[in-house]
Amino acid sequence: MRINNSEIFIFFDDGNVLNDNKIRGRQWQxxxxxxxxxxxxxxxxIWGAANAEIIKDFTGGEVxxxxxxxxxxSHELFMDWFIEKWINEMFDFVGVKRPGKQSYKEIYxxxxxxxxxxxxxxxxxxxxxxxxxxxxxxxxxxxxxxESIELKFYLEGMGVKQFFKKFYGPDLINILKVDDxxxxxxxxxxxxxxxxxxxxxxxPYYLDNAEKLGANVIQACLSGEFNPQFPYIITNMKNIAQIxxxxxxxxxxxxxx
Numbered sequence: 001m002r003i004n005n006s007e008i009f010i011f012f013d014d015g016n017v018l019n020d021n022k023i024r025g026r027q028w029q030x031x032x033x034x035x036x037x038x039x040x041x042x043x044x045x046i047w048g049a050a051n052a053e054i055i056k057d058f059t060g061g062e063v064x065x066x067x068x069x070x071x072x073x074s075h076e077l078f079m080d081w082f083i084e085k086w087i088n089e090m091f092d093f094v095g096v097k098r099p100g101k102q103s104y105k106e107i108y109x110x111x112x113x114x115x116x117x118x119x120x121x122x123x124x125x126x127x128x129x130x131x132x133x134x135x136x137x138x139x140x141x142x143x144x145x146x147e148s149i150e151l152k153f154y155l156e157g158m159g160v161k162q163f164f165k166k167f168y169g170p171d172l173i174n175i176l177k178v179d180d181x182x183x184x185x186x187x188x189x190x191x192x193x194x195x196x197x198x199x200x201x202x203x204p205y206y207l208d209n210a211e212k213l214g215a216n217v218i219q220a221c222l223s224g225e226f227n228p229q230f231p232y233i234i235t236n237m238k239n240i241a242q243i244x245x246x247x248x249x250x251x252x253x254x255x256x257x
Contacts, residue, residue, distance in 0.1 A: 002253050005136050009192055011143035013201040016223040024121035031115040042094040050093035062205035071178040075170035083108045116153030125238030132241050134163040141166045145177035180209040198247055204229045216247050
C-alpha cells in the first residue's frame with residue numbers, strides 16, 4: 001500500500017542544495033558592505049572583505065571547523081559567542097569604532113535580513129520543484145545549520161517561504177548541526193519516525209548521520225565539492241520530484257510506518 005504524501009516530510013539543506021554558496025558568498029560580501037558602510041562608515045568593499053575573512057572557519061568542509069570545535073555548546077550559547085566575535089572582528093578589520101554591546105544582536109540580524117532577502121543564488125529548477133512537491137501534498141521543511149530566521153529570509157527572497165511547514169535551523173531545537181542528535185531532535189519535535197523523512201543534503205557526513213537513524217537520504221551533487229556516495233543523488237534540481245518518488249516507491253512504501 002502506498003503511503004499518503006501527507007505523511008512524508010522532505011528536509012532541504014540550504015547551502016549547495018537550494019542555493020549556490022559560491023554565488024551567494026560573493027553577493028553577501030557586496031551587500032553586507034552596502035548595509036554597514038552608510039551606518040558606521042568605512043569602505044563597503046572592506047566590510048565585504050572582513051566578512052569573507054571572518055566566516056572562513058564557519059563554512060566549508062563537511063563540518064565547519066569552529067562549529068565542530070564548539071559542538072558541546074547549545075545553539076543559543078554558540079550564537080551569543082558567534083555574534084560577539086563577528087561584530088568585534090568586522091569593526092576591527094574595517095577600523096571603525098565598535099558599537100555598544102547591547103546593539104550587537106540588532107546589528108547582526110538587521111544586516112542578515114538586508115542581505116538574505118536580496119541575494120539571488122538559487123539553483124535552476126529549485127523554485128518550480130518546491131511548488132510541485134507542495135502541490136503533491138508533501139510536508140516541506142529545512143534542515144540547515146543556518147538559523148530559522150535567516151532561512152525564512154532566504155526563502156522569502158526566493159518567493160517560496162509559504163510552501164514550507166517548518167524552518168529547521170539549530171535554533172528551533174537548540175542543538176548545533178554536528179551529528180545525528182540534530183536530526184533526532186527534529187524528528188522528535190515533529191513526532192515522526194525517521195522512515196517518514198527524506199533528507200536532502202550535499203555533505204556525506206550529515207547524510208550518514210541521518211541514514212544511521214533510519215531516514216531516507218538524497219545527496220545533492222550540484223556544487224562538485226563532494227563525490228557521489230549514496231544510491232540516490234541529484235545533479236539537477238529540476239529532477240528532484242522524480243527522485244523523491246523513486247525513494248518513496250523503493251524505500252518507504254515497503255516499510256510499515
